[in-house]
Amino acid sequence: MLTIKRIGQQFGPYLSADFVCSHNDWYLNIVKVSGFRFLSYGNHRKNDLAVGSSLDSIWKQKRRMDPCNIKWAGSFQFTFSTMTGSILVQARDPSKLSMELDNAIEEKRFEDVWRLYEQYQLMEGFPRKSILNKLLASFAETHDLQWLEKAQSLVESVFEESKHELLEKETLLYLSYILAKSAFPVPASTILRKLVEIEEYPSVTAWSVVVAHMSQTASGAYIAAELILEIGYLFQNNRVDPRKKSNWPLLAMKPNTTVFNIVLVGCLLFGTSRKANELLEMMPRIGVKPDSSSLIIMAHTYERNGHREELRNLKRYIDDDCKLGDLQFQQFYNCLLACHLNFGDLNSASHVVLDMLNKANKARESLASATVTLQDNGTSKFSSSNLNPNQNPGIVTEEGLVHAQLHGVSAQSYEEFCRDRKYKSLEVEVHEMLNMLLAKLQLRVDLVTSEYGILQPTELLYAKLVKAFLETGRIKDLAEFIIKADKGESPVSTENSTVIQVINTCISLGWLEQAHDLIDEMRFAGIRVSSSLYSSLLKAYCQAKKPLEITSLLRDARKAGVQLDSSCYEALIQSRVLDKDNKGALDLFKEMKEAKISKASNQEFEMLVKGCADSGEAGLMAKLLEEIKEGQRVDCGVHDWNNVIHFFCKKRLMKDAEKALKKMRALGHIPNAQTFHSLVTGYAACGGKYTEVTELWGEMKVLASSSSMKFDQELLDSLLYTFVRGGFFLRANEVIEMLEAGNMIVDKYKYRTIFLKYHKTLYKNKSSPKFQTEAQLKRREAALVFKKWVGLY
Template identity: 30%
Template sequence: MTFLPVIYFPLLWVITIYLKMALKLRRKILVNPCFISHNSSRFIVCLNSNHDTGLFLSKGFGGFQGSDVICRPRFFCPVTCLERLSWEGSSHAVLLTKLEIALKDLKLDEAWETFNDFKRLYGFPNHLLVNRLITQLSYSCSPHWLQKACDLVMIVFKDKSFHLQPDILAKLVLSLARAQMPIPSSMILRLMLEKEILPPMNVLRLVFLHMVKTEVGTCIASNLLVQFCDYYIRFCSGKSHCTNLLKPDTMIFNLVLDACVRFASSLTGQQIIELMSQTGVVADAHSINIIAQIHEMNGQRDELKKFKDHIAFLPVPFVSHYQQFYECLLSLHFKFDDIDAAAELVLDMNRSRESHPIEDPGKDYQKPRFVPIGSHNLRNGLKMQIVPALLQKDSAFKAEGKSDLVFCRDKKLLPTNRALSKFINGYKRHGEINELTKFLLSLKRELCSLGGSSLFSDVIDACISLGWMEIAHDILDDMESSGDPLGSSTYVALLTAYYKSNMSREGNVLLKQMRKAGLVVNLSEKIVMSENVPANVSRSSLCINVSSSICQPSLSESLFQEICEAEKAISPIIYELNSSIYFFSKAKMMGDALKVYRRMEEMKIQPTEHTFAYLVCGYSSLEMYRDITILWGDMKRTMESRNLSVSSDLYEFLLLNFIQGGYFERVMEVIGYMEKRSIYIDKWMYKIEYLKIHKNLYRSLKAWKARTEAQGKRLEHVQAFKKWAGIK
């Protein structure tokens, strides 16, 4: 220990007495010197209290200086023992040692508290310790510690001289996504993107896999994918050093697209589809099925039909996989009320494969094919690369689709009861029962190859159950004319229904017809009336080969349900008009698109969300933001009349366009609508968009300096947005 010169002792004694008195008056704590050191120009006194608090007092050329930076006790471990700082080592070394030990022993509470103590005194410790702390926090299953890790990373990122290892950040991003914390996970990913560092592709896939499990996570994941693709297109498309680093792969696109289907974000899904073509990502068999569902949700039949020729050539082993594709295309034919196209599709689903039932070794099934987006005639139109025969076996992705209209049996695609009910009701509505019979005959031949069918008996029973006796009779007549009459049980079912409905005249005609055909010898009206067969019960028990029928006993119920739903369905003309608007918008022919829109108004046809979405997309592609504001006025009027429901997808697209166009009053209006409906808003994305375009907008202008009232109002809206987005 170093001794002070004698001249310093009186001074030290005075200081000690003064401090004792002061502290005794304020806290009633006795203070005793702990150690004393000096050199030629300075001495330091450390005073410890019996409450384990301490105070440093130093004397230099400039006078006395006091510090209470270590006055408060710190409990670094769960036991109630306190360690005093002593002359044997500085607080810097002690805190570092404590932090290292806590990290080694996996004591997160102690490590976090020690880290904060050190940071308050000396700033960040060395890079190694910070990385170790973030790693330990990342391995925690607690959202509390994961959030702490995220907060720490955000603070560290602000220190330009500090470097965090990419693999540590990747672990944290994955841990946050796995814990269903997509917002902090996306924050770190976006910061990594700014510094041109991203997790490895296998980690990125897992991050998206966990993110898209929730609706909010899907919103964030889709926005992240848009940002990644935008960055790739702008900076990396021609640079080999970052092409493989930043280009998302097919699996990531599939995960996001599938989530868009599950959470009904079809407009966002359409945007992701276009990004696939812009980045050159190849769509595999999974992609095509998901894209088909998105096109069905958007009512884009023409877009989906472009894929059919590329799928039809595939061999039989792919039949079951593309059941979902045919389901969607058939659904769109029904929505457009194109019954003939629907019938042709059902009959053609298996014909094209009969010529090549097995894989042709001379055919290159893995060769990419190109499908245009929009019109074939667009000079600068987008084209998507697809490989319909590509099924990634190592993929954990499995898309779940519906099977309402099409099912697979014995490597053949066949219509369900629901599809048959749509055909029956559709042909009846069009007054083309003879075409229905022709379709059923062709379908029956397909079913006979599978062991027979009671198709006609089930269809006639379904018609009888709804009181459509005339239609059932017409089908019987058409079958006789074709030389393929039905069995006597079907005639008996119709005859019974006639007499029970007091339609004796029609019943007598049918009875004569049966006798002429030799189906009955002695059958009187009295015998028919005694038949205890309810008219609303399926008579498939009278049919042959019932077990092999594709029709289930619920065909009558399916037909009844179809009639009820058809009354509430969207009119086919709306799908036709929306398709025209979509075509013109993609071709950037907004004058023609607007004419179709005005025509809808003249016809008193209520525009749908897709009507407005296609118009907004078209105006956006031409940067006609003012026209979007006019369209927004139409949307608000339609919403106020409760005739329009707007999804989060369209709100987000409007918000983005108004920011790009600088219409901040409209920006705040859209934000208000979204908040009123409790729609999640990805603030970070809009903050980035603002800083990219309007970084210096009104930066130094104050409200009182505004030249006009309009400029003052605009400044007010800009400031309101900046406050909302957290832009300083």
């Protein structure tokens, strides 16, 4: 609407301007222009309107102009003539511009689309609903970063102006789906949250595919977990009455087992196992029942978090459940054994291994008898010779997963997305992505293997067990275990037995006393020890110059009737000569001659070691050497005390948790991130314990500077939540700095919501009060910094 008034007189319904008249001068003040563009032309003096001057400059400067002539230049064009020049005001028809925008969208001319949209937005605001949604869908279909960002910014501006009724639910869902598929988890989750906020609830089948794509990255998996916790909170403790018809759209959004499994696996793959534990605790609260995959995911979560009792309880249930497949049993026993090793429970671990070997022997016997029966009946189709364990269809490789990711399901067009009302194709895509994530989890199983469906311990498991026995000095228990394990294993040559390889490894590492003790234990058990072991140990004693041990070992070898080889005698003779024991050297030489020992037999041990090193498959000896040389000794006490502290915090017995922490430190165990995470979440659950968390934060910073403790995302996120909830913004900003320094993802939407919920009116007035202490000033500044960080200031 543009009108011109001169001394109160109105000249027309289309042009609006105010003229103030003095004796000789006319002033033009253009108040409002809608649907017009301004052109200026002519020669201007220094103080006159510049060419292309903006409307703002006209408003601000109110240039002096000579008596004005109004010239009509068409139905939508006006010319303001002055002595110094003219300003042309030309209008464009909004309906025509809208038509051009629609045509540009149809023809996929996205540069023109955005230019026309900006022009229309300046004239009339947002275009009508159909064109706006069409524009967003076309931008999403490009999968291009530039247009996806523009689509996201457009959605944000619509919500900022509270005009979300212009956006259709299907359009927002499709945009969220494409953003997640294009690895933009933050904007994808923001759109889903906005849908929930305006009560346009998407069905779980639709939003689960968004979560599935988000869970492919570390940051996306973390935000996906936060999203499920937020949605799950709506359904906790039967808050939604399913009998009311008005609640049906909300109930259709309720998370199901599949979406929980997807996000749980994502958390496990990217190391946020404590967030996975929160999800597991949420499942029974909203009535979600676990399936067979959920049970295995539970096992992984309990093992990572050190919840051994929960894992034992789960074992009782899994042993009675026949619905699990071979690979699922393999994963469960891998988790169980890893947990036993982390806690230093070698008795339980060795018992599981021996039980596994016994069951494997029985299964082999059954397989062999079944094969013989089939062959007698003229059927060799199912014989074990025709089976190849490496061709197990359930086993996946990293190469196969990479190929599956590169050739995954292509994204649907917007038309296909809208046509599939029940989201059947999305449901198929979700299950494919879940299977891919589960396959990645299966690749991390390294302690248990499966052959023809028979579970067997791997060499890495043996290496970890042997290392743990040796580190704790339990030589007798180790000997008993490896002797029983040798009996339970499938037949192997004497040189390749577990006992021989363990002793050889001890000798090569210089653990001569342990090797000698193991040989003694075997001799006491009535097992004949190979002469190569005595020879290699004697040579090692000679090099270490330990004459007493040499004498003792020689006596044991003679009692056992073991004949030493020539290389061993040579090493003994050389040792006696170096000790200036010439008589002893001569006696050994005579003994060697009388025994007629051939020099051809002195390569037995060297050949054994070389064969182990050169073999295509890494043997037990190589694995054990690798494990021991890593030098990472597990502090089992930390796991034990973390378990105790977690139990007290879960029951909200914080005084007992504090006592347990003091006892843990008194015993010399250093708390880690998991210890502090349990305490922080425990204090937060109790409510109002913000001062205690602040003190704990100070202890953590001191500990991190003086030890190897590292802050992980889960710990920092729990701290940030507690500080924001309690209004401790100085501490919250410290945590934010640490998160950003570590390039960790921060869910700003979550913290903006928390701030608006609990501190909406805090420091709303931008001007600071006249009288305030230095502490009050710091708190105010910290709060304003936080508000600016979350986009509220």
